[in-house]
Amino acid sequence: MKHSYHTDISVQFKLGLLEKDIYKIFPKSTLYYWKTKDFSKVIGCDFVFSDEKIELIKTFLSNKSLLKAAKGLFFVFSVWVSITSNVRGVKTVFKKNQEMIIKTIDFVIPLLGLKHACKLFKISKNQFYAWKRKIYCTFSPLEKCLKQSLLNVSPSELQTIKTFVQDEQYKDAPLTAIYYEMMRKERAFMSLTTFYKYAKFFNNTAIRKRFKIKQKTGIRAVKPKEIIHADVCVYRPLDYTKCFIYFIVDNFSRMILGWKISLEYKSSIMLDNLRNIYLTHLFNEEDPCATLIVDDGIENKGYVCSSIENQEIKLNRLVAQKDIRFSNSMVEAVNKRMKYDFLFRNQLLDFEHTQQFLETAVEQYNNRPHSALFGLTPYEVFHGAIPDKNLFKDQKEQAKMLRKAENKALSCDSCTFSIEKQE
Numbered sequence: 001m002k003h004s005y006h007t008d009i010s011v012q013f014k015l016g017l018l019e020k021d022i023y024k025i026f027p028k029s030t031l032y033y034w035k036t037k038d039f040s041k042v043i044g045c046d047f048v049f050s051d052e053k054i055e056l057i058k059t060f061l062s063n064k065s066l067l068k069a070a071k072g073l074f075f076v077f078s079v080w081v082s083i084t085s086n087v088r089g090v091k092t093v094f095k096k097n098q099e100m101i102i103k104t105i106d107f108v109i110p111l112l113g114l115k116h117a118c119k120l121f122k123i124s125k126n127q128f129y130a131w132k133r134k135i136y137c138t139f140s141p142l143e144k145c146l147k148q149s150l151l152n153v154s155p156s157e158l159q160t161i162k163t164f165v166q167d168e169q170y171k172d173a174p175l176t177a178i179y180y181e182m183m184r185k186e187r188a189f190m191s192l193t194t195f196y197k198y199a200k201f202f203n204n205t206a207i208r209k210r211f212k213i214k215q216k217t218g219i220r221a222v223k224p225k226e227i228i229h230a231d232v233c234v235y236r237p238l239d240y241t242k243c244f245i246y247f248i249v250d251n252f253s254r255m256i257l258g259w260k261i262s263l264e265y266k267s268s269i270m271l272d273n274l275r276n277i278y279l280t281h282l283f284n285e286e287d288p289c290a291t292l293i294v295d296d297g298i299e300n301k302g303y304v305c306s307s308i309e310n311q312e313i314k315l316n317r318l319v320a321q322k323d324i325r326f327s328n329s330m331v332e333a334v335n336k337r338m339k340y341d342f343l344f345r346n347q348l349l350d351f352e353h354t355q356q357f358l359e360t361a362v363e364q365y366n367n368r369p370h371s372a373l374f375g376l377t378p379y380e381v382f383h384g385a386i387p388d389k390n391l392f393k394d395q396k397e398q399a400k401m402l403r404k405a406e407n408k409a410l411s412c413d414s415c416t417f418s419i420e421k422q423e
Helices: 007-014 020-025 030-037 051-062 064-084 090-096 099-112 114-122 123-135 155-165 175-184 192-199 266-282 303-309 329-341 351-366 380-381 394-409 414-423
Strands: 229-234 243-250 256-264 290-294 316-319
Touching: 090 099, 090 380, 099 114, 099 123, 114 123, 155 175, 155 243, 155 316, 155 394, 175 192, 229 266, 229 351, 243 266, 243 351, 256 351, 303 316, 316 394, 316 414, 351 380
Parallel strands: 229 290, 290 316
Antiparallel strands: 229 243, 243 256
16 A cells, blocks of 8 residues: 655655654655655745754754753743633733733744744734834824824824813813814814824823713704793802802803802892893894793793783793703703813802802803804804804815825834834
8 A cells, every 4th residue: 555645754854854763664665765856846845944944953953952952942832821821811911011022022033933922922913013013103192103004193283182181271171172272273183083082191081981872952043042041050169158050041152141140049130131131132123032941940930921921021931841842951051061161170169259250251161162063162153153064174184184294204213113014
């Protein structure tokens, strides 16, 4: 019966790498055939058995001490792989020691090769490059090399984001307001998502975890002075006085048209607030009757109802979730912004201190870029500006082109390995 043998055996015999004890299992005719055969015609032999590899193998086989050390190293390696494969959380441990692992792999690549070195630490070559970019890329705080991902923000844009996010002037402003303020001042242009992604590296406290709930669109006006909202919120300064803050807000522009603060909770104060805005902001005789949306609280009854019925003030009063199916959420959202962006961030001593503070806070709110207005301020929209979601579209497209050019021109030695890998 004729036998067939693996090509590796014949090549090793030809190169003198087989132990002589094994010769007896092969027929003499087969050994002679291998000895005289020209293996240069076998594709791949010159790659698998290069002169350097052959010399290294012969050296180990001829030196018993080296061979014994190599066998011991292989045994230790096998045991190490076996142990780590059954340990829970070993990947987490490796991840926490990324820098040490990267340095070790870089050191042993000439000896073991990248594939075997990565296998020892149970990571892929892609993971190795990702960790290396994260540790050594000097331009980007993210795990993406700017020279590879050319459309990521450039170093100059990163510095701009840092400047705005850490500016004391914007310390109480939400990130959306900072984002639009940055673009209004023509310092940098990008999407809001991109801005959020990088802003968290410079101010973690500004990033609040948000749970998005799908909500129905509430009642919306098509122009200023068409629909207004009124409501009262309660705030307690450090002396624990109960302060009632009366707000009136325009639906279309989100602008606070009028406000009052009092220690009392009654409709006469709300009526006084309505009278002031009616004379100051809202209506001429030829203006159509505006809609006033309120909740069912006592501050919106009594004097308020009487004045509207007597046409002292020309308003069409509707009670939220009673006369209409919509809530009074528009003004409630403003109440929340005033509390969390202004009142709660300051140590206000008493009623008088709170009143003085609100004079500045309301003006700041009205002149701060609003996300629902696509970067315009409530004051601008109330006085005629039209919100446009494509307001900064052209500037963003131009910024993309400049960003790509700037990132491509970076000279970053620590990024070179990733570029070479791609090429």
